[in-house]
Each structure stands twice: as C-alpha cells, then as structure tokens.
Amino acid sequence: MQSQLIDAFKKIVGPDHVLTSKEELLCYSYDATPGFANLPDLVVAPANTQEVSRVMTLANSEGIPVYPRGSGTNLSGGTVPMKGGIVLLMTRLGSIVNIDAANLVATAEPGVIVADLNKAVEEYGLIYPPDPGTVATATLGGTVSENAGGLRGLKYGVSKHYVMGLEVVLADGTILNTGGKNVKDVAGYDLTKLFTGSEGTLGVITKIIVKLVPAPEARKAMMAVFSDLDNAGRAIAAIIANKIIPATLEILDNATIRTVEEYAKVGLPTAAEAVLLIEVDGIPEVVEKEAGKVFEVLNANGADEIRLAKDAAERDKIWAARRAALPALAKLRPTTFVEDATVPRSEVPAMIRAVNEAAAKYNVTIGTFGHAGDGNLHPTIVCDLRDAEEMERVYKAMDEIFATAIKLGGTLSGEHGIGIGKLKYMEDQFGAAGMQAMRAIKKALDPKCILNPGKLVGEC
C-alpha cells in the first residue's frame, strides 16, 4: 500500500494504532480456522464510531478490502484477509455503555468480551445467555456477527434472539442505527436481524443493544448412558415431546466417549454408543419436577444407566466430561476441524451414523459431540494439515457430511457461520435464487464489495 495512504489511516486512528510490521501482519493473517491464512497490508485499530466511519470512507473511496475482526476465534475463516487490504481490529471499542436493569437491556461496544458482559450483569441477577465455548475470549461484536450460540441454545436460543438494536457503519462510512430498546418493534424491515450474523460482510457493528434475562435460581444436571444410539435419539425426542425444554441437552458419540475417557478418566463407559448430558434450570420447584420427569423419560427409552448430580461437585463432574470433549479430540492429532452441521433433532442418530460412515469410508478420525437438543452437532475431524494425501480424504469426508446434513433437511452451520470455510456448499442449501437474493442485498449495502469480500455469499 502506498505510504501516503498508510499515513492517512494513521491520521485517523493515531500512528500507534496502525500496524505494519511483518510480525504484526503475520499475526493478523489467520483466525481459528485451519487451512486459511493471508497477509493483510495493514491492521487498523479504531477507538470509536467516528474513526470507524472515517476509515471506511477512505477505504471505500480507494477500493481497499476491509476485514472486521474481534478476537479472531471464529471457525469459518471469517477474519482472514484473503485479498490483503485492511484488518479492522475492533477490540479498542471495548466498553459497556450502560446496563439498564429496569428494562433488562444492556448497551455495549463490539470489543467487549462476552464473559465480561456476563460478569457485569451478574450483580443485577441477570444473564446474557449466548455462551459459545469461547465466552471468555470472543467479542460481543464477533459473536453477534456470527450469530453465535452455545450450550444453553436449546432453551435460550442464539445471539439473534438477544440483539435488539445496533449501530452500524456501512461500507461508505455512513452511520446507521437499527432497532432499539423496544420489546415490540415491527416498524420497517428488520435491519437488526439482517446485520446480526452477517459476518462483517454488510457493515461494521459499532454498538450493540442486547436483551438480558433473569438468572435461573436453580439447576439440576444428569447423565444417561445408552448402548444403543437409536434409544438415545428416541429419548431426546421424548423429552421435548413431554414439553420439557432443558437448558442443555448434549450428546457424545462413541468415538468421543472413548477419547474423553482415555484422556480425562471421568468414568465414561467406553462401550456406550451415546451419552446424553442434560441440565434443567429455572425455579427450584419446577426444576425438581422437570428433573424427575426427564429421569423417567430416559428410563422409559432404554437408558442403561442414569447418574443424577446431587450437589455442585457432582454437577461439575458431569460437565467435565463435556468440557473434555474438544480438548481430548484435539490432542489426538495436530489439526482440528470443528464443524457444526445441524439437522432437525429427530435426525440426530441418522446424522451421527452418516458421520461414522464417512469416517470409515475415507479412513479419517472423527468424533461427534454437540447440542443434541437443537440438532446442532460438532463432527470434529482431527488430522494433519501438512499431509496432503490425508487432507484430500478429509475434505471428501467433509463434503459428504455437509451433503447429508442438507439431505436430512438440516443446515450447513448451526452457529459457526459460513465465511470461506463452507462457502462452496452454500448453493446446495440456498439454490441459485437464494444466493442471488443475498448477493443483491450485499451489493445494495456495499456496492464496491470491500467488506469482507469473497465471504458468505462469495464473489459479487
């Protein structure tokens, strides 16, 4: 990039906040997605909305690609600057603007770490429910842009259910406000939802108004072991059919169970085809009643063993098994792909079987765990990116997994987003008309295609 241009960006954000050294560029060339990296020309870290706007105005007039970035923990290549240009680092916009406990609303800047927001609202007895595995590192802006979910998704939903309003800087620098603090608001197109989950392709989010909910007073966790995967599937369906929505309903498949046991020795039966981990939360009396009901349902559907956590220590032990799933798998091989193919919950057993078949057919190692209650599975493929022959088989297995998900009426991504990682499957899910509509929206808001170009909807 020409030095006058670099100087112009330095003028906007201050010389310390434009990074150009080789080492810094290398460190902003990647995110948590294996297999994608490319050097930006510079990294720009604005401090406020006005600076973001001025950076965008300049980048737009010069036609420079801009890649917004929070903490760079996404799993779809969403922040990788594939065409060089600018990585727009949003972490300096890092304050919680206000907590309006009376209206159960908080306003925060995009660089706030999700766990810090939760810590701040805790003293009001409130929670911000979206809790991805990366709560302690991911930014609010990044999670909203990915529409991230987490363990509590079944009962509490994902980010989009909590975003009430946004301040967004468009590609040309225009500052736009969407939504607000109104619980009911039907005026106009729902731009708030449009920008939520847009992965930095439509605008740069500079402020976020989120809904908060009261923290549950009580919770109860249990674990059920199944020697037959289909029974586990039936149990999942029966819990919901009994009108109980657990906060969390997780599954570990056999490959995951064996790996977790090998690594963490938490007492999982290694022959089991599936383990379900369940937690109900809410008002103490209701929690007791629901836990009892879930117990019955598990029993009636052929659970071989059920462990009910009697106290906090036992609850911790149950969740230790779930927490160990990714670390245990990740330690098997150097490279780890955490996918998030999602299917209607009734298809969870079919999906797990299809993943196992793909693993056997292409001779790759895959452990599947995830949010069984909402059908959001994490087939986790461990391999070695440096082995070209193995990677060919890995990518073939992935193709098959995503094709199956779509065939079962599912979706490519339950929470990690599309980015570039899953771009090639988009047309399979949305068809030509769907893709065209999305590209038209992209072109309307970003005519020069400078915002995260080539991602989500591809070239335009």
Added chain:
Amino acid sequence: MSKDKALLADIEDAIANCMKCGNCMEVCPIYKELQNETAVARGKLALIEAVLQGRSDISAGFDKRMAMCVSCKACTAKCPCGVKADELILRGRQAAVKARGLHPVKKYVFKLLANRTLFDLALRMAGLFGPLQMKKLPGNLAVVARFPMPGLDRRRVLAPFAATPLRSRYPETITVARPKMKVAFFTGCTINYVYTDIGQAVIDVLKANDIEITLPPLQHCCGTPVHMSGDADLARLFAKHNIETFERAGADYIVAACGSCAEAFKLEYPELFRDDPVMHARAEKLAAKTFEISEFLVDVVKFRRDNLGEVPSTVTMHDPCHMARGIKVTGQPREILKAIPGVKLVEMKQPDRCCGAGGSFSLANYELSRKINDRKIADIAATDADTVATSCGSCRMHIIDGLVQNKQDRRCLHTVQLLAQAYAAGKG
C-alpha cells in the same frame, strides 16, 4: 532448509499442535495489557510457524516478540491441545540467540554470571556500596535506585543488597541436637544476596524441626535467568556445576525457598540434559529429592505444630507462576498459614495470576510489568489483608514495589517467614 528454519526444526511438530483456538488470550497477562495478537501465545507460536514455513525469518522483530513473555505458563495450563507454549516461546528465544546473538548488555551480565567468584564479588560489592546507589525508603525493606543503572527504571523500588550475604553469615553446616535428617539448602541468588531474612527464616524453621542444614558454599545461580534469555549452553554449564555441588553435599534432601529455583532442580535440569543420558540420570536423581520449602515441611517433615505461637495478622496469598503451574505447589503454603494461630487467611481474586515480575522481564519492560502488577495490587487491596504471603523473592520484590507505588501500607513476606515468627512467638 534455511539456517533460521533449521534452528527450529525439532519443534515443528509441537508447533503444529496449536489449533489457533485463541483460548490463551483469556489468561495471558501480556496480551491483556497490549491487546496485540503478537503478544499472545497463539501469535508468538504463529511467528515460529512462519519461520518454519519459510514465510518469515528470525528478524529483530521476531526476537523482540519472543521476549514479550513473562513465562508464567498460564497459556500452557489453559491450552486444550496440550501445547507447552511457554517452553516453545523459550525455544524461539534460544533460536534467536543462535541466529542473532545475545543483546550486548545481557552478554556482559551473563559473562559475569558465568564466573561464580566474580559474580559473588560483584554482588557483595553491591551490598557494601548499595547504600550509596540506593535511596532508602521508610519501612518495607525497600529502596529506589538513586543513580540510573543500565536496564533499571529509576522510579522502581528494589530491595537493597545485603551487606553480608546469607551464606557468609553461617557455617557450612548448621547442626542441631538430635538431627532427624540432613538437608542441603539451595539458597538461590535473591535469598543469598538480597532477602537474607527469608534464608534466615528457612534455617530457623528447619532447626525448629530438628533438621541439620548444610549450605554448600560452591552453589551457584540456578541458571534460570540465562535459560529464560535463550542461552541454553550457558544454562547447562550452571546446571552441571550445581548438580556436582549438591551431589557432593550428600544430604537426604535438597530444599529451596523459591518456586523457580525448586523448578530448576526438579524439572529444568533433567530437561536440559535430555540428550545426555548420563547427566540426565544424575539430574533425575537430584530432582527426586528436591523440594520447595512449604512442600517439604508439609509433605515430608510434617512440621511441628505443637509449639507455634500467635502471629496476629490478616494474610492473603500470592501464588508465584512457577509454584502454581511449574511445580504445582499451592496447597502446602496455605496449610502452613492455616496452622499458624492468629493468622486469618483471606483469598484474593486469581491468587495465581502473574505478578508481572517474570525474572529479568521486568528489568527490560518495567512499564508493562508495572501495569500487570497494578492489577495484582488491586486484588490484594480488595482483601484488605495487612500481609501478603508468597513463595518467591522476585515476586516479593515486585509486590513490594507495587505496594509502595500504589501507596499501600501492607507488608509482603515469604510464607516461611510467618512460620518462623510463629515458632519464635511459641518460645516465649
């Protein structure tokens, strides 16, 4: 293969294990302050990876980034992939030393360090002439540098060098009436030349438990500072010297009163000689009988509790990185504190978060290590304890500096000093 790449080739597999999840961002104290990806473990490992992939080389910038680490091991403890990032970053530093040489100031200091007699002389002189160079502050056993010294921030509060080093105050062997065992005390430099009060407390406490003590006069710096700067060859020289010295001491156990010094004997020395089976076996043998003082008192000695007097104070505990995540000793110092009548233990938030000292890191990056330490001081203040107990001389020095800079009237002691006070109070 390029020259730079060859220097790192043996850690290529270890580097490939980093899945770039970024979990280390949550805990890295340096990243917390700088908010720059080059500062976090993920970034530093990515720079090593770039060299291995031929996309970059061991530049001055590479060297600078590898130095941005207090070796607190928080990233390693957090990593889902089991990547030992702190050790790999150290390997990056070693490669930088091989490719680019040591920083001239460090080269000079290490040359001095390598020569035990010269080193001893220099630090004794510092003790004799210290009062000239340092302005004494009231209370708190602290001074600030009066004249600018190379690599030293003038505002910084340091402890004065002792007029007489610890080992010169005692005979080589300190006998007791009915010895039940004999330990060799590895004092480490900080305790020998600066915090002699800690060393004295160790001796008093061991004596109170009927243990004979030997202070091998030829013992030398554990080598951690040079090791941390990336000079592995020199570190091996130190290690070999100390192994020989302590083999000759012929004690039942070796005791150190500092997490890093104990870690050197217990973990680093065997690791340094992983390619030398004979030395490795000798190092392992010593490692097996080395203990940090609180670990020794609780697990091996089962220290006397029947003659402890009252030490009225509210105490909060700071766990040094190399205690918490190095040798993993956090329960024992607490057990000691809880045994002392009159001590009320109030835990601070994140007691095992790095205090920012990081050995020589704080010399080269005082401002940054001050910021990290200010967070620790705020956590200490929130407990309202009158005493901070810890298990490391450099942590103690850095915390005292922080207490003074933040105008807080609290004292910082080694845990064993509180125990020594309790035994003294018990006598009468």
